[in-house]
Amino acid sequence: xxxxxxxxxxxLVNVSPKNAGILRELFIExxxxxxxxxxxxxxxxxxxxxxxxxxxxxxxxxxxNLRKLINGNRSQEIAQAEAKLEQLEANLxxxxxGNRSQEIAQAQARLINAQATFEQAEDEFKRDEILxxxxxxxxxxxxxxxxxxxxxxxxxxxxEEELSLMNEGTRQEDIExxxxxxxxxxxxxxxxxEGTREEEIAQARAEVQSTKGSLQTIKTEIEDTMIRAPFNxxxxxxxxxxxxxxxxxxxxxxxxxxxxxxxxxLASENEILTNVSENNIAKIKVGQAVGIEAxxxxxxxxxxxxSQIAPQATVQQNVTSFEVKVDLSQEAQQQLRSxxxxxxxxxxxxxxxxxxxxxIAVTRKDNTTGVFIVGLDHAPEFLPIVIGASSDSLTxxxxxxxxxxxxxxxxxxxxxxxxxxxxxxxxxxxxSNQGPPGGGPPGGGPPGSGPPGGGPPQ
Numbered sequence: 001x002x003x004x005x006x007x008x009x010x011x012l013v014n015v016s017p018k019n020a021g022i023l024r025e026l027f028i029e030x031x032x033x034x035x036x037x038x039x040x041x042x043x044x045x046x047x048x049x050x051x052x053x054x055x056x057x058x059x060x061x062x063x064x065n066l067r068k069l070i071n072g073n074r075s076q077e078i079a080q081a082e083a084k085l086e087q088l089e090a091n092l093x094x095x096x097x098g099n100r101s102q103e104i105a106q107a108q109a110r111l112i113n114a115q116a117t118f119e120q121a122e123d124e125f126k127r128d129e130i131l132x133x134x135x136x137x138x139x140x141x142x143x144x145x146x147x148x149x150x151x152x153x154x155x156x157x158x159x160e161e162e163l164s165l166m167n168e169g170t171r172q173e174d175i176e177x178x179x180x181x182x183x184x185x186x187x188x189x190x191x192x193x194e195g196t197r198e199e200e201i202a203q204a205r206a207e208v209q210s211t212k213g214s215l216q217t218i219k220t221e222i223e224d225t226m227i228r229a230p231f232n233x234x235x236x237x238x239x240x241x242x243x244x245x246x247x248x249x250x251x252x253x254x255x256x257x258x259x260x261x262x263x264x265x266l267a268s269e270n271e272i273l274t275n276v277s278e279n280n281i282a283k284i285k286v287g288q289a290v291g292i293e294a295x296x297x298x299x300x301x302x303x304x305x306x307s308q309i310a311p312q313a314t315v316q317q318n319v320t321s322f323e324v325k326v327d328l329s330q331e332a333q334q335q336l337r338s339x340x341x342x343x344x345x346x347x348x349x350x351x352x353x354x355x356x357x358x359x360i361a362v363t364r365k366d367n368t369t370g371v372f373i374v375g376l377d378h379a380p381e382f383l384p385i386v387i388g389a390s391s392d393s394l395t396x397x398x399x400x401x402x403x404x405x406x407x408x409x410x411x412x413x414x415x416x417x418x419x420x421x422x423x424x425x426x427x428x429x430x431x432s433n434q435g436p437p438g439g440g441p442p443g444g445g446p447p448g449s450g451p452p453g454g455g456p457p458q
Contacts, residue, residue, distance in 0.1 A: 005274030374406035
């Protein structure tokens, strides 16, 4: 039984990146064979490398904090906290007590000294101004004296403010602020002395896991910039060159949806798709051998096997059929190209040493199956026969003929001379190398006595 089919790839997909970006490198060309997992392209990952370094730094910081909490506080840290608390307490006590008379007297003395220094600097500056106008000194010398005078004036202002604050006494808000600092430092020292709580360690562990997750996400995104072949196959088309901006496919991976943003299309090994009518589908089995012929290879029959039979029929132009897929032999894989039209011969069964007649010669008369032969006086004669298996061209005859008859390929009118036919016996004679249809021995001999394999597949 034969059917027409087409050579198609088992899988044909567009390959695109998981994330949009710039195509940096392309390692293949159209027609190249690639293996599953092979690196075929690389996207730009420069923006991800910075994120990788940042994530690694955060993980190191989180791990260090966890180790610190687990190990506890060192004695040096506790001593430093105690010293700071003593300093804050002394400052608070000073604010509460207020300024002593000795401190006020000292502030007054500093103010008097600052004023005297300023007056002297002012006199010298005025004298230098006169000398500058007379040309006795330079501008630089005058500027230096001006700077000395201004500095002395600033010291007077600072001394006046200090004395004023001492005379006013400590403000209440300053005391409250100092008390708050003492309290905060006391609590901090207490925590250091108590050690790390379990919940703090648990929180630190969670932070480590979180940063590990972020780091792994970045590493995965970097790995995703490495475009690898999803299966063994041949690069059928190339859509982008290095430097192009490509985006993920959003409409599935069918080649029909290919756009310029895809990188390439990849085709797996070939198979044959053919349709078998519902009348013959019962004769087809998975694993069944087939012969394949293509116009591009005249006289060559490639081998194949049925790999899949569609469970659901399709109807086209009122014809119901089932799609059948055929796996190709290694030779057929190498020779047949995608898109070729082929003829598929399904080997339903193989009968050896049987008598056959042309299928076109089999007819029915008076509800009886038979054939017309050349009878007496060359008149057509109908002989009933019992038929067996058949193909498109030959039909097995189980009984009713002995192989010596002249078979008519078309039933003639009863009053007409016989139409052209053939004699099975004539095929046995005359040195034919083909033998009779059905397996008679080449060059002579009775039908049905040929060697095994003489009859064609049925």
